Amino acid sequence: MTELLQLTVLIPLYNEDESLPELHDWIVQVVTEHHFTYEILFVDDGSTDDSWTVIEHLAGRNPNVRGIRFNRNYGKTAALQTGFQALRGQVVITMDADLQDSPDEIPDLYRMITAEKYDLVSGWKQKRYDPVTKTLPTKLFNAVSRWISGVQLHDFNCGLKAYQQKVVKTIAPSLYGDMHRNLPIVANWDGFTRIGEKVVQHRARKYGTTKFGLERFVNGFLDVLVIAFVHRFSKRPMHFFGTFGTLSFFVGSVLAIWLIIEKLINIAQGVKFRNVTDNPLFFFGLVAIILGVQLFLAGFLGEMLVRQSLNRSTEQLVAEKVGFLEQKVSA
Incomplete structure (x- = not known):
C-alpha cells in the first residue's frame, strides 16, 4: 500500500548539480522544523552534468528522496507531468532547482492549501533579480495571459506553486509542449477555480546560468492561445x-x-x-x-x-x- 504523505516537493531540473545539495539540505531543514511527512522528488530532465549522481547520493543519505531520470532533455512540462503522476504527497509544492525559489515559503504555501482550502496557490515574484530583457517580456506575457484566460494572477511563470494532489492528478494527462507556464489556466478550466497567489522571495541565481531563452515567451503566448481555443471550441x-x-x-x-x-x-x-x-x-x-x-x-x-x-x-x-x-x- 502506498504511504500517504503530507507533502511532496517536486523539483524538475536540468544541469543543476552545484545547487542540488544546498537545496536539499534547506528543504529538509524547513520540513523537519514543521514536522511534515514528506518526499523530495527530483526529475532529472536529461542532464549532461553530474546532477543524477548527486541525486543518487542524496537518496542514499535521505530515504525521503526519490529521483526520476530522463534519457534525454524533454522539457520542463514533461518533467512536471511525470512527477505529477508519480508523487505521493497530499499537498504538492513545485520549485525550480536553481535556488532562486526559497524553501522557506513551503509552510505558508502548505497552510494556504490545507487551511484556506485553495486548489492551487501560485507564487508571485514581486521583486525580481533578472535583467530587463527578461522582466519586460514576462510582464507582457502575464498581461496577455490574464486577458485571454480570465485568471487574475500577476506571475503565471513562477515555478514556485502549491497544489492539492487531486489537481495535479487531474491536469497531468492533458499537459504537453511548454504548458508548464499555464498550469493555473489549465487547472481553472478543469474546474479548480479556487486559485490563490502569494508574494514570494526571488533570489539571485547562485550557480550556473539560465536554461531558457527569449523564445520561451513566444512559445508561452502560443500555448495560451492553444489552451484558450481547445477549451472554448474543442466540443463545438x-x-x-x-x-x-x-x-x-x-x-x-x-x-x-x-x-x-x-x-x-x-x-x-x-x-x-x-x-x-x-x-x-x-x-x-x-x-x-x-x-x-x-x-x-x-x-x-x-x-x-x-x-x-x-x-x-x-x-x-x-x-x-x-x-x-x-x-x-x-x-
Missing part, C-alpha cells in the same frame, strides 16, 4: 469556424452583388464600364467567398469528428455499465 468547432466562415462568405457575397448591381446600372444608363474582373474588389470578394466556404466546411468536419468521438465514448460507457450490471447480477 462550428461556433468558431462557422462564425468566421459565415462572416467571410457574407462579405464576399455583398461585394459580388454590389459589383453586379453596378454593372447593371451602367448598362441601363448606357455608360461605358470596365470589365468586372478589372476591379480589385472582384478578387477580394471571390477570395472571401472561397475562404468562407472552406471555414464553414472545416467547422462541419470538426462537428462530425466531435460527434463521432462522443458516440464512441457513450458506447464505451454503456458497455462498461452493462458489464458492471451483469457482474453484479451474477454475483
Whole structure:
C-alpha cells in the first residue's frame, strides 16, 4: 500500500548539480522544523552534468528522496507531468532547482492549501533579480495571459506553486509542449477555480546560468492561445469556424452583388464600364467567398469528428455499465 504523505516537493531540473545539495539540505531543514511527512522528488530532465549522481547520493543519505531520470532533455512540462503522476504527497509544492525559489515559503504555501482550502496557490515574484530583457517580456506575457484566460494572477511563470494532489492528478494527462507556464489556466478550466497567489522571495541565481531563452515567451503566448481555443471550441468547432466562415462568405457575397448591381446600372444608363474582373474588389470578394466556404466546411468536419468521438465514448460507457450490471447480477 502506498504511504500517504503530507507533502511532496517536486523539483524538475536540468544541469543543476552545484545547487542540488544546498537545496536539499534547506528543504529538509524547513520540513523537519514543521514536522511534515514528506518526499523530495527530483526529475532529472536529461542532464549532461553530474546532477543524477548527486541525486543518487542524496537518496542514499535521505530515504525521503526519490529521483526520476530522463534519457534525454524533454522539457520542463514533461518533467512536471511525470512527477505529477508519480508523487505521493497530499499537498504538492513545485520549485525550480536553481535556488532562486526559497524553501522557506513551503509552510505558508502548505497552510494556504490545507487551511484556506485553495486548489492551487501560485507564487508571485514581486521583486525580481533578472535583467530587463527578461522582466519586460514576462510582464507582457502575464498581461496577455490574464486577458485571454480570465485568471487574475500577476506571475503565471513562477515555478514556485502549491497544489492539492487531486489537481495535479487531474491536469497531468492533458499537459504537453511548454504548458508548464499555464498550469493555473489549465487547472481553472478543469474546474479548480479556487486559485490563490502569494508574494514570494526571488533570489539571485547562485550557480550556473539560465536554461531558457527569449523564445520561451513566444512559445508561452502560443500555448495560451492553444489552451484558450481547445477549451472554448474543442466540443463545438462550428461556433468558431462557422462564425468566421459565415462572416467571410457574407462579405464576399455583398461585394459580388454590389459589383453586379453596378454593372447593371451602367448598362441601363448606357455608360461605358470596365470589365468586372478589372476591379480589385472582384478578387477580394471571390477570395472571401472561397475562404468562407472552406471555414464553414472545416467547422462541419470538426462537428462530425466531435460527434463521432462522443458516440464512441457513450458506447464505451454503456458497455462498461452493462458489464458492471451483469457482474453484479451474477454475483
